Amino acid sequence: MKIPIISFTVLALISAVTIAGCSSGSNNPDNSDKGAVTYTGSTSPAAINAANAEEIGTSATEGVVQAIETETSGDALPFGVAISKNSVSRLNQKLSDITRRLIDSKRSIDLPLGIVLDGDDFPADIGYCGGNITIPDDFGSSSKLNGTITYNNFCMDAGVGYGRMTINGAIIYSQTETHISMTYRNLTVRYNGETYTMNSTITCDNSFSSCTISSDYAGSDGSTYRMSDVSISGNNSAGYSVDASFCHPSYGCVSIMTTSPITFNCENGMPDSGTISYTGTNGSSGTISFDSCSGYSGTYDDGSGSIASFSGSWPS
Numbered sequence: 001m002k003i004p005i006i007s008f009t010v011l012a013l014i015s016a017v018t019i020a021g022c023s024s025g026s027n028n029p030d031n032s033d034k035g036a037v038t039y040t041g042s043t044s045p046a047a048i049n050a051a052n053a054e055e056i057g058t059s060a061t062e063g064v065v066q067a068i069e070t071e072t073s074g075d076a077l078p079f080g081v082a083i084s085k086n087s088v089s090r091l092n093q094k095l096s097d098i099t100r101r102l103i104d105s106k107r108s109i110d111l112p113l114g115i116v117l118d119g120d121d122f123p124a125d126i127g128y129c130g131g132n133i134t135i136p137d138d139f140g141s142s143s144k145l146n147g148t149i150t151y152n153n154f155c156m157d158a159g160v161g162y163g164r165m166t167i168n169g170a171i172i173y174s175q176t177e178t179h180i181s182m183t184y185r186n187l188t189v190r191y192n193g194e195t196y197t198m199n200s201t202i203t204c205d206n207s208f209s210s211c212t213i214s215s216d217y218a219g220s221d222g223s224t225y226r227m228s229d230v231s232i233s234g235n236n237s238a239g240y241s242v243d244a245s246f247c248h249p250s251y252g253c254v255s256i257m258t259t260s261p262i263t264f265n266c267e268n269g270m271p272d273s274g275t276i277s278y279t280g281t282n283g284s285s286g287t288i289s290f291d292s293c294s295g296y297s298g299t300y301d302d303g304s305g306s307i308a309s310f311s312g313s314w315p316s
Contacts, residue, residue: 038185039216039226041249048284052251053300054310057288060246060256060278061296062219063227065269068240068262095171095182095189098156099149101126127157129164144175151187158191165191179205220315223249239263239274246278254278259287266293270314 048056118132131153151167158165169187173180183201190196200215214228226247234240239261247253255278262274271290279285286300297311 039224039247039249041224041226041247042252043226043247044252045281046248046252046254046284047282047302048254048278048280048286048300049302050300050308052248053286053302053308054288054298054312056246056248056251056254056278056280057276057286057298057300057310058296058312059219059221059223059225059248060254061271061276061288061290063217063225063244063246064242064256064258064262064276065264065271066217067227067230067242067244068232068264069269095167098158098165098167099145099171099173127159128155129157130155131166145173145180146175148172162191165189175206179203225249226253234261236263236265242276252280254280260289262290268293268314268316 046052046056116132116134119128122128131151133152133154134150135147148170150170153166153168155164155166157163167187167189170185171187172183172185174183175181181201181203188195214226216224216226219225226245228245228247230242230244232240232242239258240263241258241261243257244255245253246256256276258274259277260273260275262271262276264270265272270293272293273290275287275289277285277287281303283303284301286298288296288298290296293314294316295311295313297309299307299309301307
């Protein structure tokens with residue numbers, strides 16, 4: 001299966017996480033947030049028409065390619081645009097576990113507002129190796145996590161498979177009786193010589209057995225897009241099926257699904273077969289089919305019931 005890491009992804013995590021592209025990093029901590037992006041475009045339902053049908057189709061394809069790439073890369077991409085509804089990355093769980101350990105170590109202490117913790121503030125089993133964190137005064141005052149924790153070159157020994165991990169940026173926690181939500185803001189994690197960066201929101205049940213993710217990523221045209229509620233099944237032999245929500249910054253959001261499974265046998269990383277359909281507002285819809293490694297064709301209905309077509313080639 002030939003699914004190379006696509007350069008338009010946002011994160012470097014987030015490999016591939018990214019939205020995520022993977023980049024090698026130094027073992028020396030820094031506070032950079034290169035690659036981090038935040039979607040600020042339209043979140044209203046898109047009206048598909050002659051002016052935008054092709055662009056929505058091709059940009060949504062990039063999101064689907066990235067989603068499948070991330071999902072099929074397993075633990076190599078611990079974050080990503082594509083965390084299926086029935087699974088969650090082990091790195092996400094690791095970050096949550098780290099936060100709980102930090103808070104548990106201070107839970108019995110009346111901490112002042114915006115306290116900065118470092119060095120001797122942490123017990124030996126935290127594996128502290130540098131930097132600091134800032135937490136609000138009421139963070140972790142109950143059994144639930146609510147509030148923002150900010151990491152500044154915070155280094156700790158995260159255990160087998162991770163080793164020394166350095167974290168920068170913020171995680172905003174919101175936890176109820178049944179769910180926990182983690183919003184990453186320009187969060188970078190460095191371990192095993194790699195640096196992973198992300199901006200996204202992950203919502204899970206408290207056991208982490210069922211999760212959904214909303215992730216922002218940079219497209220090949222430099223614009224920022226959003227994929228959310230991603231679900232993926234299949235393999236490259238039978239083809240991949242994808243359900244998700246996709247948001248275009250200018251046109252808004254559509255529901256996308258594969259009506260014919262997608263396969264990848266192209267050196268450029270694009271699909272060589274399969275069809276994606278996307279649905280907008282007022283009965284508007286579109287499809288894009290992958291005819292070869294270099295080209296695509298599609299149709300759209302602006303809601304009037306009249307079908308028109310488009311076609312094109314992928315950038316070389």
